[in-house]
Amino acid sequence: MSETLEPGLYEKVPAATYHRMPGVSQSQLKVLRELxxxxxxxxxxxxxxxxxxMVLGAAIHDAILxxxxxxxxxRPLAAGDGRTKTVRGLRAAEAAAAPYAVFLxxxxxxxxxxxxxxxxxxxxxxxxxxxxxxxxxxxNDPRTGILCRGRFDLLGERTGTxxxxxxxxxxxxxxxSRDIWxxxxxxxAAFYLQGARALGLEYDRFAFVVVEKDPPYGVALYEMSxxxxxxxxxxxxPLMDLYRQCIEGDVWPGYSEHVQxxxxxxxxxxxxxxxxxxxxxx
Amino acid sequence: xxDELALPSPAAMAGFGEAQLVEGGIEAIVQREDTEYKSAxxxxxxxxxxEAAAYTAIIKACKxxxxxxxxxxxFPRGNKTVTGPSVALAREMARAWxxxxxxxxxxxxxxxxxxxxxxxxxxxxxxxxEFEDRFARLVQRKxxxxxxxxxxxxxxxxxxxxxxxxxxxxxxxxxxLPSDVTEDAExxxxxxxxxxxxxxxxxxxxxxxxxxxxxxxxxxxNTAMLERRLAHGLDLVTVEETTELRAILTSITExxxxxxxxxxxxxxRDSGVSEVDARxxxxxxxxxxxxxxxxxxxxxxxx
Numbered sequence: 001m002s003e004t005l006e007p008g009l010y011e012k013v014p015a016a017t018y019h020r021m022p023g024v025s026q027s028q029l030k031v032l033r034e035l036x037x038x039x040x041x042x043x044x045x046x047x048x049x050x051x052x053x054m055v056l057g058a059a060i061h062d063a064i065l066x067x068x069x070x071x072x073x074x075r076p077l078a079a080g081d082g083r084t085k086t087v088r089g090l091r092a093a094e095a096a097a098a099p100y101a102v103f104l105x106x107x108x109x110x111x112x113x114x115x116x117x118x119x120x121x122x123x124x125x126x127x128x129x130x131x132x133x134x135x136x137x138x139x140n141d142p143r144t145g146i147l148c149r150g151r152f153d154l155l156g157e158r159t160g161t162x163x164x165x166x167x168x169x170x171x172x173x174x175x176x177s178r179d180i181w182x183x184x185x186x187x188x189a190a191f192y193l194q195g196a197r198a199l200g201l202e203y204d205r206f207a208f209v210v211v212e213k214d215p216p217y218g219v220a221l222y223e224m225s226x227x228x229x230x231x232x233x234x235x236x237x238p239l240m241d242l243y244r245q246c247i248e249g250d251v252w253p254g255y256s257e258h259v260q261x262x263x264x265x266x267x268x269x270x271x272x273x274x275x276x277x278x279x280x281x282x
Numbered sequence: 283x284x285d286e287l288a289l290p291s292p293a294a295m296a297g298f299g300e301a302q303l304v305e306g307g308i309e310a311i312v313q314r315e316d317t318e319y320k321s322a323x324x325x326x327x328x329x330x331x332x333e334a335a336a337y338t339a340i341i342k343a344c345k346x347x348x349x350x351x352x353x354x355x356x357f358p359r360g361n362k363t364v365t366g367p368s369v370a371l372a373r374e375m376a377r378a379w380x381x382x383x384x385x386x387x388x389x390x391x392x393x394x395x396x397x398x399x400x401x402x403x404x405x406x407x408x409x410x411x412e413f414e415d416r417f418a419r420l421v422q423r424k425x426x427x428x429x430x431x432x433x434x435x436x437x438x439x440x441x442x443x444x445x446x447x448x449x450x451x452x453x454x455x456x457x458x459l460p461s462d463v464t465e466d467a468e469x470x471x472x473x474x475x476x477x478x479x480x481x482x483x484x485x486x487x488x489x490x491x492x493x494x495x496x497x498x499x500x501x502x503x504n505t506a507m508l509e510r511r512l513a514h515g516l517d518l519v520t521v522e523e524t525t526e527l528r529a530i531l532t533s534i535t536e537x538x539x540x541x542x543x544x545x546x547x548x549x550x551r552d553s554g555v556s557e558v559d560a561r562x563x564x565x566x567x568x569x570x571x572x573x574x575x576x577x578x579x580x581x582x583x584x585x
Contacts, residue, residue, distance in 0.1 A: 128558070223556040267514065
């Protein structure tokens with residue numbers, strides 16, 4: 001991938017290519033948020049191998065967003081005990097017949113289909129997911145000039161909405177609200193809306209289609225609040241400045257070199273008071 | 283001393299905080315001020331302040347939770363919170379330090395503008411400091427959902443002048459009073475508030491939080507707005523946060539800052555109604571895609 005990639009919206013960019021594209025991504029900013037520049041540098045130089053959960057997530061994405069690709073790329077492994085000669089033989093034959101396919105366990109493959117069907121059965125999820133899937137975007141951040149990149153799960157042109165598909169163990173509102181904070185989805189929403197604005201695309205809303213990976217494969221639809229998007233912008237700004245400093249000076253510091261005082265989280269003493277007070281009183 | 287200033291006041295030589303009718307014209311007022319001032323200087327020379335005793339009295343005053351709570355203001359500037367000694371602390375210090383005369387004068391007052399001057403004099407050293415302020419003769423009023431600026435009636439005008447004047451007087455007083463004493467007083471007051479908050483929360487947490495919520499509710503800041511600022515539920519408030527909230531309360535009530543400087547309330551964070559949902563309602567539904575071929579795994583049933 002050329003280092004002089006022009007800002008714009010790109011289609012049919014394989015995921016592996018997207019991850020090698022220049023520019024800072026929202027997931028990289030999250031590494032700066034949670035860990036340190038040194039961790040980000042390491043991850044940039046040593047892209048992590050996808051975990052089984054990530055592989056399943058990618059398969060579910062394809063099943064829902066790119067059904068044609070799903071049928072071509074993802075295949076179920078022959079069921080049975082992989083240590084037996086018969087099953088090993090079957091699997092080898094399958095792999096030889098489809099050298100570019102990625103194999104999932106029959107259980108994971110069935111999960112993909114069940115999740116896909118659950119989303120397809122939801123009227124508004126169908127509407128939300130009716131648009132351009134898996135578009136990769138590259139833009140220059142107007143404030144810092146830093147090259148940024150993002151991969152929109154779906155651009156809903158008619159509703160002006162960027163849609164992100166999330167698979168989760170639980171799609172309930174309270175739980176997903178906490179996930180938004182824990183995994184920085186508000187930053188993702190803010191970052192992608194900024195990207196769309198920088199490219200002159202008319203998207204002003206960010207929504208989630210959240211689908212559970214376990215039966216009964218609950219589907220929930222959420223729109224990110226304006227307040228959460230503003231908070232995302234507030235979090236992104238200093239991280240972009242930090243990233244710029246790291247890039248410009250090619251200095252990627254780790255944690256503080258000083259001995260720092262550490263305490264319990266601010267809320268913990270109160271919880272302890274309640275716990276001890278409660279047990280004393282009881 | 284009362285808390286009101288007589289208006290209109292042509293010469294406006296009234297002492298700060300004194301409600302006073304203007305009788306006998308400007309000359310009489312000037313003459314009386316002059317006489318009072320000279321008498322005060324004579325008394326000050328005869329009874330000079332005992333600085334050690336005055337210092338002790340100030341610090342002692344700052345140990346009183348009621349005084350300490352009002353002693354500091356806080357308001358946001360950029361990403362930081364600025365704190366400083368309040369009007370109440372400046373007045374209390376002037377009282378305890380002694381031989382300090384201070385007040386507010388209305389320099390001019392017309393239909394459009396008010397021009398005021400706060401002053402403070404150390405009668406022993408003859409140090410005189412004044413601070414001026416000019417502002418439009420307008421007050422904010424609610425008109426439905428909008429905020430509009432209107433010409434104030436006499437009562438509103440008096441409140442406006444007193445509020446702006448109090449800040450001028452405070453600034454003048456703080457220039458006359460020794461800065462190290464002010465810093466010590468502030469520090470002592472902050473510690474008192476912290477200890478009081480700690481004690482209050484420890485003694486009866488629920489009641490302390492309720493009192494805090496009520497105090498803010500009285501100035502139009504509800505619990506949701508407090509929690510938005512704290513970034514957590516009010517029930518998890520810490521001693522430090524309580525201390526800061528008290529300073530914010532003082533700042534708003536004294537007119538150093540406005541509610542919207544500290545709290546979000548004009549733009550609701552989330553209306554609870556999804557705009558995306560409304561847009562989806564407005565468009566035609568999307569029919570489910572017909573399966574092109576059997577979706578079941580190719581190897582299913584092999585074993």
